[in-house]
Amino acid sequence: MNLIKMASNENPYGPSPRAVAAMRAVLAECNFYPDNDATELQARLAKLYQVQPEQVVVAAGLTALLETIARTLLLPGLNAITSERSFIVYPIATRAAGGQLIEVPMHDNGFDLDAIAAAIDRYTRIVFLANPNNPTGSMVPAHEVDRFLQKIPAHVMVVLDEAYYDFAQHFAGLRGVDYSHSLDYVRHNHNVVVLRTFSKTHGLAGVRVGYGVGPAEFISSLAHMRTIFSVSVLAQAAAMAAIEDEAHIRQTIENNAAQAEVLVRAMSDLGYHVAPTWANFLYCELRGDAPSVARRMQAAGVAILPLGAYGAPTAIRVTIGTPEQNEIFVNAFRKVMAHATVR
Numbered sequence: 001m002n003l004i005k006m007a008s009n010e011n012p013y014g015p016s017p018r019a020v021a022a023m024r025a026v027l028a029e030c031n032f033y034p035d036n037d038a039t040e041l042q043a044r045l046a047k048l049y050q051v052q053p054e055q056v057v058v059a060a061g062l063t064a065l066l067e068t069i070a071r072t073l074l075l076p077g078l079n080a081i082t083s084e085r086s087f088i089v090y091p092i093a094t095r096a097a098g099g100q101l102i103e104v105p106m107h108d109n110g111f112d113l114d115a116i117a118a119a120i121d122r123y124t125r126i127v128f129l130a131n132p133n134n135p136t137g138s139m140v141p142a143h144e145v146d147r148f149l150q151k152i153p154a155h156v157m158v159v160l161d162e163a164y165y166d167f168a169q170h171f172a173g174l175r176g177v178d179y180s181h182s183l184d185y186v187r188h189n190h191n192v193v194v195l196r197t198f199s200k201t202h203g204l205a206g207v208r209v210g211y212g213v214g215p216a217e218f219i220s221s222l223a224h225m226r227t228i229f230s231v232s233v234l235a236q237a238a239a240m241a242a243i244e245d246e247a248h249i250r251q252t253i254e255n256n257a258a259q260a261e262v263l264v265r266a267m268s269d270l271g272y273h274v275a276p277t278w279a280n281f282l283y284c285e286l287r288g289d290a291p292s293v294a295r296r297m298q299a300a301g302v303a304i305l306p307l308g309a310y311g312a313p314t315a316i317r318v319t320i321g322t323p324e325q326n327e328i329f330v331n332a333f334r335k336v337m338a339h340a341t342v343r
């Protein structure tokens, strides 16, 4: 049986076809080490965002970049702050760097920025803000981030993790909300580093490429701390092509928004509460044994994520799939839940 992958927030529509062609075209150059600075991609991103190339660092995915950021800024005795039920790499990266992670309680399944600002002390070096948040799918609108940044002391770097930027921006347009002007913070020299990835809308999770945009001095220290030659020849070629593949990006974000609605309605009709999403996944509180539901869903051919490791032992996260995948998911979920002791 072919397992339908709805557990890792990947792109169900496949990689950008232009990226696939670009990777094929450079296969014969794979005997050479890659350009360590990904100079061409760095320049392309700088032009796109109207910043200096020195303000852009390319990495082998955001997971690697988050670890580099933590290693650059933290030491034993120092701390980073984020929200509870946020991205699982923040605790891993913080602890690997010897720092302490302070996880602030949520407000309504989302980041409580006032509480995070209040938790900052003189040992704090990082605030991780996932916007939208993984796994709850929540979003903090631009005016709240503006207000938050005014309270941040100079010794703290705010990591604005916008891995799901394109999805959120599209939802914001549909919903008439001002989501993010994160790059303006960088242009106006705030202590902010904005993170984006090619893993989601561009469909390149298996290739590993993402980037940070921030203050030139900080970006230069990250570039020195990251693993040499980690962004492969294939990854650089794929990213360069995927940026230009507007048709693939548009198809992904439009389908995602339409299918989010279909899936939320189907799960609500079955009697489950699904949090409003700004990304390509849904957060669903089952109030019961989520790991056993995930196991039975897997046996039925659909992988979903139980959220115990994220601090939500009775909730699941479901990646929004294609129309066909979502239909299979809903049918399997209906059957599994009919026999479950949760609700």
Ligand SMILES: Cc1ncc(COP(=O)(O)O)c(C=O)c1O
Pocket (backbone or CB within 6 Å): 008, 009, 060, 061, 062, 063, 064, 087, 130, 131, 132, 133, 134, 161, 163, 196, 197, 198, 199, 205, 209, 210
């Ligand atoms: C909030 C957030 N940041 C970063 C990442 C990791 O992205 P990458 O694939 O570039 O490592 C994810 C992946 O799921 C994520 O949810």
